Amino acid sequence: MPLRVVIAEDSLLVREGVTAVLRQPGDIEVVAGVGDLPALLAAVAEHAPDVVVTDVRMPPTSTDEGVRAAGRLRTTHPGVGVVVLSQYAETGYATALLAGGSASRAYLLKERVSNPGQLVAAVREVARGGSVIDPAVVEVLVSANGRTRVSPLADLTSRERDVLAEIAQGKSNAGVAAALFLSERAVEKHINTLFTKLGLAAEPDTNRRVKAVLMHLADGVDPG
Known part of the structure; x- marks a missing residue:
């Protein structure tokens, strides 16, 4: 069975790009694409996906909706993996994402969308319970810790x-x-x-x- 994925991204262009990347291998089915947090939660309830790929910032507040969605889904839908995409290599987002555990969670920079293999690999990894942190975020973390x-x-x-x-x-x-x-x-x-x-x-x-x-x-x- 193909992996079922919901994409949450307020930019239509980016959302369509992520959709195209994930559909390319043939073993991933994008069952919904939405543009804000309420629509994401509704789509998960309706479609029961295996994985959510979400922007870290989107309406209604454009602050940390992706991370908050990941935290809520850990309680309401613990079997759903979450890949958070961000333009920023900020360890604060990664730390918040993993606060409840690293299983089935990934944090990637949006630039990885241009490398289909990395994004697809992250989706597959969280679907089987693993975790992925973008190397750029890791570098910032280890630099901050000397x-x-x-x-x-x-x-x-x-x-x-x-x-x-x-x-x-x-x-x-x-x-x-x-x-x-x-x-x-x-x-x-x-x-x-x-x-x-x-x-x-x-x-x-x-x-x-x-x-x-x-x-x-x-x-x-x-x-x-």
């Missing part, structure tokens, strides 16, 4: 890396514990230690968790 050529994850133990990998899949502490056959207390200890090693100890818990996930996704990306 990353050098040495991975910030280099000091983590193998167990701490395992814990972080599970967190990056959107799992709670209980979920991590079950996956790694650890107690929740042990998981909490590993998480606090890796936060400290990554220089995130002073951040509020939610932000630390999301930033750690972004650093995990950035591992192996050369900022040069």
